[in-house]
Amino acid sequence: MDSAAYKKREIQKQEEMKSLSAEAKRKGIEEKEEEARESAERQAAEREREPARAKRRHFLLTDLGKDLMLHMLQVSAAVI
Known part of the structure; x- marks a missing residue:
C-alpha cells in the first residue's frame, strides 16, 4: 500500500x-x-528619425561650408 502511494506521489x-x-x-x-x-x-522608430537627422546634418554641413568659403574670401582679400 505504501509502495503504491509512493509511486503515485512520484508520478504526480x-x-x-x-x-x-x-x-x-x-x-x-x-x-x-x-x-x-x-x-x-525601436528600429522602425529609428528609421523614421533618420531622414530628419540627415537633413539636419546636410544643413549643418552647408552652414560650415558657407562659413569656410566666407573665411577663405576674407583671407584672400586680406592677402590682396
Whole structure:
C-alpha cells in the first residue's frame, strides 16, 4: 500500500515538474517574442528619425561650408 502511494506521489511530482518546465519554456518564448517586437519597434522608430537627422546634418554641413568659403574670401582679400 505504501509502495503504491509512493509511486503515485512520484508520478504526480514528475507531472508537476513537466508542467512547470513547459510553463517556463512558454514564458521564455513569450519574453523573447516581446523583446523581438520591442526591438523591431525601436528600429522602425529609428528609421523614421533618420531622414530628419540627415537633413539636419546636410544643413549643418552647408552652414560650415558657407562659413569656410566666407573665411577663405576674407583671407584672400586680406592677402590682396
